[in-house]
Amino acid sequence: MIPASFDYVRAGSVDEAIGLLSEHGEDAKLLAGGHSLLPLMKLRLAQPAMLIDIGRLRELSYVKEEKEYVAVGALTRHHDIAQSPVALASAPVLAHVAGQIGDPQVRHRGTIGGSISHGDPASDLPAVLLALGGTLVVQGPNGRREIDAKDFFLSFFEVALTPEEVLVEVRVPRSSGQWGFEKLTKRAQDWAIVGAVAVKTSDGVGVGLINMGPVPLRASAVEAAVTSGAKAIDAAQLAGEGTDPAADFNGSVAYRQHVAKVLVRRALEKVGV
Template identity: 60%
Template sequence: MIPAAFDYVRAESAEEAISLIGQHGDEAKFIAGGHSLLPMMKLRLAQPSVLIDIGRLSDLSYIRDGGDHIAIGAMTRHMDVETSDLLEQHVPLLAHAAGHVGDPQVRHRGTIGGSIAHADPASDLPATTLALGATYIAQGPNGTREIAASDFYQTFFESALNADEVLTEIRVPKMNGAGWSFQKFNRRAQDWAIVGVAAWRNGDQAGVGLVNMGATPVLATSVAAAIAGGASVAEAAEQAAADADPQADLNASVEYRQHLARVLTRRALETASA
């Protein structure tokens, strides 16, 4: 519970953060809200030699209307996502999912960018933004680039971000009145989901993201395809685990996870279709 020794520097701008990480290389880590990284450091599972604190980049804390999408600054706290009127109006699924992250203390510290960049398949917001077809904006020494959420997640805690890039913005398409549901199944309110399902539906269009169903957040494309093909909700939900490769842990066997994915997807789509 005592981390290994590390140096600490604070970046005052995104540019400075990028310059600092270029300077310190692989041994450095960005820290935003600290709610994923610090526990790993205390257990000495992560031992970065330098922490680059981007927690003060307040110009990256915003929620803006981008026309066909809502743009969310990476440093926006979960609580601000949860309570945003703009998101409630245009992307209610994301606002609702943000309200299920951890507990109130976590939601006041943790950031949407930190959660996505950490690329934990058990986190709520990666799978939710994936289901919504979000685009992430990364800034590096050579400028910015867009990364589709569907291209972003590589494996456990690994993303398409380069070591010298910082995630600056999340762009989430407006839902245009689509029905939606977020089903988080866990044993305690504050826990990561054993399985979570973020789903929306608009006629024969649907998107389903699965939490904690593999090494990355999972886009259940087979379910969306079944809905597009005219399948009933119950039939489509049977495909929920088809694109997933879940692991067993203390809370769930592989079979149970697959079963939960099907049940929760069915329930989510029933709500989204109502």
């Protein structure tokens, strides 16, 4: 399978990428590791006229500890996050989940920024970001702005980036506490049929859901129940609330909502709820 024709240009800096995006608008797409975009292009589900390759911008590849948060450069590969001593110490759930994405070959290419700005509700990292209460830093022609993770995922494969903006940094609050991550797949490397993540945060327990609707979701009803003292087994019964999962060959809506309850209970138990 071969993608439809496109023009390819390598951007030498974030500013150059923003300039090219401003010039070419929605005809252009950013290319980071390419592990979300290229498969879509090979299936001709995406046919951008221009690819702006930002994959070489090494200045956007880092995991840094700041006072209140861990800052991850948008072009940091899953492999590097999984191995990062900073991530392992101060955002261990992020390191763990990054190390579970796809397979080693995918993790050698795929980046956190690419995965998050793709906005696939079946991908793992957005749910982690929601559970942790993360922030996205995006850069456009008028400088940088910050977007709360809960405001970033708008609809199916649609995120809050404007066509000329580049996601440059992902911030998650430091959290060395307990966490639980549960993913149901039929084969090791597959996308989650359903997934759940629970994290102890300064505000209580954050719970994120994978593949339970057109966007990555936060299980607010479960979180509220935990805050008011519910045990894992009872709080998890609310995991289907506010969800709108797709029915497909992997399972019906009812099946996914059942699995979500099971996985949320397991994840909550791992954080001592």
